[in-house]
Amino acid sequence: MASPVPPSGPLSGSEIYILQGELITTALQFWLHGLYMTLLCIAVYNLITHKAALTARKGLLVATFVMFVCSNLQVIEQLAFNVLQLLTLGAHPPNIALKLLNIRLSLNVFGRVNYLMSDAIVVWRAWLLYHDNLKVRILLGLCLLGSLVGATTHMTFGTLWLYGNLKLDPSGSRALIMVLPLLVTNVVATSLMTYKVWQYRQQIKAQLDLPKDKTTKVERILVILTESGTIYCLIWIPFLYTSLTNQGEDTIGYKIVANIIPQLSAIYPIVIVLLVSLDRTQLEFTITSNPSQPIRFVVDGTGTRTGTRTGTGSSPNAMSLRLDAMHSDEDSNSDVAVTNEKGAEPVPLRDYL
Known part of the structure; x- marks a missing residue:
C-alpha cells in the first residue's frame, strides 16, 4: 500500500x-x-x-x-x-x-x-x-x-x-x-x-x-x-x-x-x-559614377537589348544605372549587386539579403 x-x-x-x-x-x-x-x-x-x-x-x-x-x-x-x-x-x-x-x-x-x-x-x-x-x-x-x-x-x-x-x-x-x-x-x-x-x-x-x-x-x-x-x-x-x-x-x-x-x-x-x-531577386543593380553608362539587358547569352539612361542635370557626379538581367540553366535567380564607389566590384545583393 x-x-x-x-x-x-x-x-x-x-x-x-x-x-x-x-x-x-x-x-x-x-x-x-x-x-x-x-x-x-x-x-x-x-x-x-x-x-x-x-x-x-x-x-x-x-x-x-x-x-x-x-x-x-x-x-x-x-x-x-x-x-x-x-x-x-x-x-x-x-x-x-x-x-x-x-x-x-x-x-x-x-x-x-x-x-x-x-x-x-x-x-x-x-x-x-x-x-x-x-x-x-x-x-x-x-x-x-x-x-x-x-x-x-x-x-x-x-x-x-x-x-x-x-x-x-x-x-x-x-x-x-x-x-x-x-x-x-x-x-x-x-x-x-x-x-x-x-x-x-x-x-x-x-x-x-x-x-x-x-x-x-x-x-x-x-x-x-x-x-x-x-x-x-x-x-x-x-x-x-x-x-x-x-x-x-x-x-x-x-x-x-x-x-x-x-x-x-x-x-x-x-x-x-x-x-x-x-530572397529570389531577378536583377543585378550596379551603381556607377559614369553619367553616360547605358542600361543593358542581357538575356541568357542569346541576345542583347540595349538602351541608354544618363544622369539628370549637368553635374559630373550624376549617377547612372546599369541593369543586367542574367539567366542560366542552373539557377534562374540572378543576382542584385550594388556598388556606390567608382571602380568597386559589384556585390550580389542576394548574398546578403
Missing part, C-alpha cells in the same frame, strides 16, 4: 506570488518557442533548397543548429527547474539544492550562447552590406567583441555567485556588463542597415524613376531587417530597466523579461535567415 502523501499547509502570499510568476513565464516561453520552431522549420527548408553561396549557407545552418539546440535545452531545463521548485513547497521538501544549482548554471550558459549567436548573425548582415567600408567593418567587429566579452564576463560572475565564491549578485545593475554591449551592438547594426535603406531610396530608386509610394522587393527586405532590428533593440529596454532598478530575481517582471529574452534572441536571427533564404 502506498504511503500517504504528507499534508502541506496553505501557501503563503509570497509563495503564491512566485507560482504566478512561474506560470506566466512558462506560458510565454512555450508560446514563443512554438513560434520559433515554426519559423525555424521554414528557414531551414529554404536554406537547404536555396541555391546560395555554399559557405554562407553552411555558416547559417551551423548557427541555426546551435541556436536550435540551446533554445530547446533552455525550455526543457526551465520547465524542469519549475517542476523541482514545486517540490520545495511541500511539508517535507526534498534536498534538491544541487539539482537546482546545476539547472541554473546550464540556463546561464544556454542564454548567453543564444545572445552571442544572435549578435553574430546581425553583425554578419551589416558586415556584408558594407563590403567596401573597412572602418564600418572594424566598428562592427569591435561591437561583436564587446558582446563576447560582456556576455562571458557576466556568465563567469553568475557562475561564481551561484557557487558562493562571489558575494555580489550579478542579476542587479551588474547585469549591465552584459546588457549594454549586446544593446550597443544591435543599435549600431540596425542603424547601419537603416542608412542603407535611406541610401537605396536616394540613389537606386531615383535612377529607376520609381514613384515615392512604390517599393521594390529589395527595399521591402531592407525595411523589414531595419524594423525587426529596431523592435529587438526596444525589447532589451525592459531588461535594462529591471537591471537599473535592481529588481530581484523573484519579481514577476524580472522573471518574465529574463526568461523570454533568450527566446526572442533566437527568433530575431531566424527572421533574418528566413529573409535570406526566401
